[in-house]
Structures are given as C-alpha cells and as structure tokens.
Amino acid sequence: MPNILDVAKRAGVAPTTAKRAIHEPHLLKPETLERVRQAIQELGYEPDQVAGGLRRGRTQTIGLMVGNIMEPFFALLVRTVAHAVQSRGYALIVTDNEYDSKLELANLRVLYGHRVSGLIIRSGYGESNLDYLKRMRERGTYVLEIDYFYPDSPFGHVMLDNEGSVFEGVRYLHALGHRRIATLGSYDPIYHPEERSRAFPKALQAVGLPLIEDYQRVILLTEPEAYRLTLELMRLPTPPTAIFSLNGTEAAGAFRALGELGLRIPQDVSLLTFDNYSWTSLVTPPLDVIEQPVEEMGRTAVEIVLEAVEHQTLDKVVRRRFPGKLIRRGSCGPPKDSS
Amino acid sequence: MPNILDVAKRAGVAPTTAKRAIHEPHLLKPETLERVRQAIQELGYEPDQVAGGLRRGRTQTIGLMVGNIMEPFFALLVRTVAHAVQSRGYALIVTDNEYDSKLELANLRVLYGHRVSGLIIRSGYGESNLDYLKRMRERGTYVLEIDYFYPDSPFGHVMLDNEGSVFEGVRYLHALGHRRIATLGSYDPIYHPEERSRAFPKALQAVGLPLIEDYQRVILLTEPEAYRLTLELMRLPTPPTAIFSLNGTEAAGAFRALGELGLRIPQDVSLLTFDNYSWTSLVTPPLDVIEQPVEEMGRTAVEIVLEAVEHQTLDKVVRRRFPGKLIRRGSCGPPKDSS
DNA sequence: GGAGATGATGGACACGTGACCATTTGGCTG
DNA sequence: CAGCCAAATGGTCACGTGTCCATCATCTCC
Numbered sequence: 001m002p003n004i005l006d007v008a009k010r011a012g013v014a015p016t017t018a019k020r021a022i023h024e025p026h027l028l029k030p031e032t033l034e035r036v037r038q039a040i041q042e043l044g045y046e047p048d049q050v051a052g053g054l055r056r057g058r059t060q061t062i063g064l065m066v067g068n069i070m071e072p073f074f075a076l077l078v079r080t081v082a083h084a085v086q087s088r089g090y091a092l093i094v095t096d097n098e099y100d101s102k103l104e105l106a107n108l109r110v111l112y113g114h115r116v117s118g119l120i121i122r123s124g125y126g127e128s129n130l131d132y133l134k135r136m137r138e139r140g141t142y143v144l145e146i147d148y149f150y151p152d153s154p155f156g157h158v159m160l161d162n163e164g165s166v167f168e169g170v171r172y173l174h175a176l177g178h179r180r181i182a183t184l185g186s187y188d189p190i191y192h193p194e195e196r197s198r199a200f201p202k203a204l205q206a207v208g209l210p211l212i213e214d215y216q217r218v219i220l221l222t223e224p225e226a227y228r229l230t231l232e233l234m235r236l237p238t239p240p241t242a243i244f245s246l247n248g249t250e251a252a253g254a255f256r257a258l259g260e261l262g263l264r265i266p267q268d269v270s271l272l273t274f275d276n277y278s279w280t281s282l283v284t285p286p287l288d289v290i291e292q293p294v295e296e297m298g299r300t301a302v303e304i305v306l307e308a309v310e311h312q313t314l315d316k317v318v319r320r321r322f323p324g325k326l327i328r329r330g331s332c333g334p335p336k337d338s339s
Numbered sequence: 340m341p342n343i344l345d346v347a348k349r350a351g352v353a354p355t356t357a358k359r360a361i362h363e364p365h366l367l368k369p370e371t372l373e374r375v376r377q378a379i380q381e382l383g384y385e386p387d388q389v390a391g392g393l394r395r396g397r398t399q400t401i402g403l404m405v406g407n408i409m410e411p412f413f414a415l416l417v418r419t420v421a422h423a424v425q426s427r428g429y430a431l432i433v434t435d436n437e438y439d440s441k442l443e444l445a446n447l448r449v450l451y452g453h454r455v456s457g458l459i460i461r462s463g464y465g466e467s468n469l470d471y472l473k474r475m476r477e478r479g480t481y482v483l484e485i486d487y488f489y490p491d492s493p494f495g496h497v498m499l500d501n502e503g504s505v506f507e508g509v510r511y512l513h514a515l516g517h518r519r520i521a522t523l524g525s526y527d528p529i530y531h532p533e534e535r536s537r538a539f540p541k542a543l544q545a546v547g548l549p550l551i552e553d554y555q556r557v558i559l560l561t562e563p564e565a566y567r568l569t570l571e572l573m574r575l576p577t578p579p580t581a582i583f584s585l586n587g588t589e590a591a592g593a594f595r596a597l598g599e600l601g602l603r604i605p606q607d608v609s610l611l612t613f614d615n616y617s618w619t620s621l622v623t624p625p626l627d628v629i630e631q632p633v634e635e636m637g638r639t640a641v642e643i644v645l646e647a648v649e650h651q652t653l654d655k656v657v658r659r660r661f662p663g664k665l666i667r668r669g670s671c672g673p674p675k676d677s678s
Numbered sequence: 679g680g681a682g683a684t685g686a687t688g689g690a691c692a693c694g695t696g697a698c699c700a701t702t703t704g705g706c707t708g
Numbered sequence: 709c710a711g712c713c714a715a716a717t718g719g720t721c722a723c724g725t726g727t728c729c730a731t732c733a734t735c736t737c738c
C-alpha cells in the first residue's frame with residue numbers, strides 16, 4: 001500500500017509538497033503539481049483516512065442509528081443520508097437499535113470507538129442513553145436526533161410536525177362524519193412517549209369529540225401488535241368507525257386484520273395511516289396516507305450535522321419541523337351509521 | 340478524551356500493563372487488573388479504533404455495497420449483515436451503487452480510503468470495477484460478492500440457486516397448463532447479464548416449451564420498466580398467460596400494470612415473482628413468490644468474510660449457493676384458454 | 679544592488695495504539 | 709541464602725497523516 005512518502009519520493013519532492021498537492025494544490029507550481037499528480041496516478045495512491053482521522057482527531061465518518069432498517073421509512077432515510085454524506089466525502093456507519101436501549105448503548109459504543117464526527121440518531125424508548133450521548137458530544141461528536149427526541153434533550157432535531165399532522169388527520173376523518181376514531185396505540189410517558197399518540201386526544205378535543213377510553217391501549221408500534229389491537233378494537237361491542245394508524249408498519253398489521261375479519265374498507269371501517277409506503281397504493285383499496293418528506297428530512301439532517309462538524313460548533317442546537325402531506329386514495333369514507 | 344495513558348497513570352501502572360488489561364487480562368495479577376478496570380470505569384475510557392486501525396493496518400470495519408438500499412431485499416441484507424458484524428465487534432459502512440459502475444467506483448474509493456477489512460459487494464452491471472476490487476484485495480481487503488458476480492470473478496460469492504429456482508418456477512407454471520410464459524426482461528451479455536433471465540430459455544426447453552421471441556426484451560429490472568414492459572406484453576395480439584417477474588421490485592410494476600389493464604389475477608393472467616416482499620401477501624390476490632433466504636445468506640457472507648479477515652487468508656475463495664422456496668398463495672392458476 | 683516581500687518547498691513532530699523486547703518481582707529449590 | 713525460573717510489569721517505536729515552523733529562490737522597488 002503506497003503512502004504519501006512513496007508518492008513524494010517518486011515525484012522527487014518532499015512529503016510536505018506531496019501532501020499539498022492534495023489539500024492546497026494552488027500553492028504549488030503547476031509543473032510540480034503535475035509531477036505529483038502523475039506519481040499519485042502511477043502508484044494508485046489513495047489517502048489513508050484512518051491515519052488522517054487519527055491526526056485530525058475525528059474521522060470523515062458519520063454515524064446513523066435508526067430504529068429498524070427494515071422499515072421503509074428508515075430504509076429511505078439510510079439511503080438519503082448515505083448519498084448526502086458520500087457526496088461530501090464522508091462515509092456512513094449504519095446501526096439500528098430495534099427500539100431497545102441496551103442494544104442502542106452497545107452500538108453507540110461502537111460508533112464512539114470509531115470516532116464518528118457526527119451522529120444522526122433515532123433513539124429508542126425506555127431507559128435513556130442521554131448521558132452517553134452528552135459524553136460523546138463533549139468528546140467531539142455532533143449529535144442530532146431525528147424522528148423522535150428525548151424529553152429535555154439538549155440536542156437539535158429534525159422532525160415531522162406530528163401534532164399538526166394528527167390534527168389534520170382527525171379533522172379529515174371528522175369531516176367525513178366519523179365520531180368514533182381509534183389510534184393504534186395510545187400515549188404512555190415511559191413505554192410509548194410518542195408525539196402522535198400524545199396529540200390525538202387534543203385533536204379530538206379540537207373538533208369537539210370525546211376520547212373513548214375503551215380504545216386506549218398502550219402497545220409497541222409494530223405490525224403484530226397493531227394486528228392484534230385492530231382485531232380487539234373491531235370486536236368491541238361498539239367498534240370504531242375509523243382507524244388511525246400511527247405509522248406504516250402498523251398499517252400493514254391493521255390492513256391484514258381488517259381483511260381477515262371480512263370488513264370492507266371504507267364501507268365498514270375507514271383506515272388512515274402515517275407513511276406513504278409503496279404497498280399502500282397497491283392494495284385494494286389504496287390507502288389514504290399522511291406522507292413524511294423523508295428525503296428532505298434526511299438531507300437537512302446531513303446539512304446540519306456537516307455544517308456543525310466542519311465549523312466545530314458542536315453546541316449549536318438546530319430544531320427543524322417538516323409538515324406532513326395528506327394523500328387521499330379512497331380508504332376513508334363516511335361511516336356506515338352516523339350513530 | 341482520555342486515552343490508555345491516562346488510564347495507566349490513574350491506575351498507577353505502565354501503559355503496557357493497562358493495554359494488557361484489555362487484550363490479555365489473564366496475564367495480570369487480579370488485583371492490578373481490578374485497579375486498571377476501575378480507572379477505565381472512572382474515566383469512561385474507550386479504545387480509539389482509529390489509532391488501533393492505523394497500527395494494525397486495518398480497521399474493525401466491514402464495507403457493504405448493495406444495489407439500492409430501498410429494495411427490501413437489500414434492506415433486509417443490510418440489517419442482517421449489520422447485526423452479524425456488530426456482534427463480532429465490527430462496524431458496518433454501507434453504500435449503494437444504484438447499479439451504476441461509476442458511482443460504484445466512487446464509493447469503492449471511499450471504502451478503500453477507510454481501510455475496511457472486508458467488503459461484501461453486490462456489484463452493478465456495465466463497465467466492471469474488477470480491477471479496482473483486485474487492487475483492494477492486494478492491499479488487504481477481503482472481497483466477497485453477493486447476489487451477483489462478475490464473469491471470471493476471482494472472488495468468492497454467496498448466491499441464490501437462480502437457475503434451479505427459475506426451473507422450479509417454470510415447471511410450476513407449466514404444470515398449471517401454461518404454454519405462453521414471459522419473463523420481465525431477457526438476457527443480454529452486457530446490459531443484463533443476469534442468471535435468472537439467462538436460465539429461462541433453458542427452463543422452457545426442459546419442459547418442452549418453445550421460447551417466444553416476441554416476449555424477449557432487454558430492460559433494467561426496475562419498477563417503471565417492468566410496468567411498461569407488462570403493458571406492452573399484455574397488449575400483444577397473443578399475450579402471455581403467465582408473467583414471471585425476476586425480482587420483487589419488478590413485481591410491483593407488473594402488478595400495477597395488470598390492475599390498470601383491468602386484468603384479473605389469476606383468471607386472466609398468472610403472476611409469479613422472485614422475492615417474498617411483505618406487500619405481496621397484502622394485495623388481492625396475494626402473490627405466489629420464490630423466497631430467497633436473505634438472512635441466511637447475509638449471515639453466511641459475514642462468517643466467510645470475518646473468517647478470512649481474522650486468519651488473513653485473503654485469497655481464499657468460497658462459493659455458496661442457497662435454494663429458493665416456492666410459496667403458493669393464489670396468483671397462479673390454469674390459463675383461461677389452453678390454446 | 680541590497681533590503682524586503684512573496685512564492686515555493688522542506689523538515690519535524692504528535693495523534694493513540696499494538697507489537698516486540700526488556701526489566702523487575704516473587705517464589706521455590708538445594 | 710544464592711541461584712534460577714516464571715510471573716508480572718515496563719519501555720520503545722512505528723503506523724501515515726495534518727499541522728506548524730523553517731528555509732530557499734525569485735522578484736520588486738528605490
């Protein structure tokens with residue numbers, strides 16, 4: 001593996017001059033520059049980011065921790081972030097936490113060990129790793145939360161306008177005539193500290209609807225739990241006339257459950273969900289969704305992180321909100337009986 | 340950021356002793372070991388992988404290059420590989436090539452710059468980066484191909500048994516009575532050098548069916564191209580009675596096209612596809628698929644790579660094939676007219 | 679033509695670790 | 709208690725780069 005010394009020797013210049021050909025080529029005489037460039041070419045030299053990272057104190061590396069790479073929301077986020085950092089010459093180390101704070105801590109250690117310059121994190125619930133994140137920042141990593149943030153978090157974040165989107169969804173269903181609306185999972189300060197479920201009661205209040213206690217259940221926002229909860233809800237003596245799924249993963253479980261119960265959408269029950277996953281437009285009927293601008297959020301996150309990293313303003317706190325977009329396709333309609 | 344020297348000082352031992360507490364704790368007196376461990380704890384010391392990587396000549400890092408992270412096949416692969424390498428103390432750098440060899444080369448450079456110990460790559464088509472990969476191997480990176488491999492590749496690979504799976508799919512459709520079967524994309528040595536499309540004519544021959552030239556079109560295996568090709572095929576004077584989609588991304592385009600044409604599955608046309616993507620079981624009818632054991636393939640790839648890395652047997656070539664699994668759900672049936 | 683400014687190039691060192699070799703300590707034997 | 713050996717601990721240096729400071733050549737100006 002040739003290094004910069006080999007390049008210098010071959011070009012007949014001092015190591016410093018060779019390095020300058022890479023970082024400050026304008027300082028060199030064109031003729032010298034050309035000689036060095038040729039030597040680089042001939043040897044196939046490529047700078048060792050590891051050595052550079054050691055000297056610099058941080059690597060040209062960004063960490064991205066998501067909830068679960070399999071969820072299309074995160075897959076798209078990974079892709080967008082990967083492209084954005086690559087175009088700036090950084091590499092992306094990807095991990096997930098499966099919403100588990102122990103696994104999260106283990107993976108944070110790995111990222112810290114690799115001295116990532118920046119970290120974009122979708123933290124899990126449960127016991128907080130905020131202390132560890134703070135220490136990472138003290139030691140040179142810029143931290144930005146995405147999609148969720150810890151209460152009292154000292155870090156910036158990039159988020160959907162969850163409250164506004166829930167309000168919009170509830171207004172939409174209310175306008176269609178629905179009076180009995182259920183979300184798939186309700187708020188809980190510890191197990192489910194999520195903005196969407198938290199906003200739901202407020203949204204009902206805003207349109208003058210009561211919160212139906214029977215529909216309130218704390219669950220994980222996964223497909224199997226959403227499946228079970230949907231079955232339970234629809235078997236109640238007075239089932240909801242509309243189901244509001246809090247993410248696209250839940251929606252798959254709900255859709256499956258409704259299908260198995262033989263309920264027609266939207267005649268028997270309306271279904272609205274967050275996340276415009278591609279399958280939602282393939283099923284019958286295609287689903288009404290609230291789309292998140294995932295790519296814009298990802299690119300913004302990278303900009304914030306790299307800006308802070310390159311100016312070494314690690315304490316800068318940036319908070320950005322993005323609006324959701326309601327897409328109507330036909331899975332929501334007036335309720336059967338306006339009881 | 341405390342380093343091992345700070346730890347040594349605090350524990351009142353020499354640096355070497357402190358290092359041994361991490362790598363060879365059995366050499367230390369239990370009492371000394373305890374003192375060092377306490378110092379590590381108190382300082383919150385964590386080894387600098389960058390410095391270690393420099394000294395060692397390679398980092399505890401594996402590169403994974405996929406075609407497109409958004410495709411569920413690759414998303415699942417990323418997740419599996421990430422978990423597998425993390426459990427062995429490695430970090431994963433993820434990139435994609437969008438099946439474009441120029442982007443691929445740019446990203447390979449990034450990976451090489453970071454001195455990854457191993458590389459798992461799903462290469463794109465077109466101009467080959469084989470030379471660059473060979474140079475990476477010469478310089479210490481173990482290379483393993485996955486899902487596709489270059490003709491004359493000197494590297495090992497982990498692959499589906501594509502030919503066997505295509506044979507199984509064709510036998511299945513033939514047994515149902517189909518005589519006019521089309522794949523979504525046919526073989527081309529340069530633009531589409533893919534095992535599945537290549538195996539298709541042989542499979543037809545094996546069951547005694549002729550290859551219908553009218554159905555042979557070279558396309559990229561993407562959703563929009565599959566959508567267009569499906570429209571074209573079904574508008575032919577003598578359209579196919581069964582469509583064999585070569586991957587799950589194509590299947591979405593085909594399904595959409597068939598829906599727009601008002602064709603009923605499987606009464607008017609049967610649809611069979613590679614990849615058991617989750618949406619395929621949600622649509623009406625649920626699709627018959629050939630499932631790949633993605634997770635097993637990912638874990639196997641990691642095992643092969645880490646084994647070679649840790650024993651520094653970079654020239655070892657391992658080739659593994661995994662069988663596909665046909666799952667029947669109802670999207671394939673007898674053709675309308677057995678003409 | 680000499681002083682000073684500018685352009686162009688060179689040399690030395692530190693980043694934190696792992697590998698290797700050197701030294702000290704303690705226990706046992708005769 | 710000397711001698712020896714193993715156990716335990718210590719010291720030194722190189723990995724390849726980025727940064728800082730130093731040197732040398734050339735040009736300008738009065």
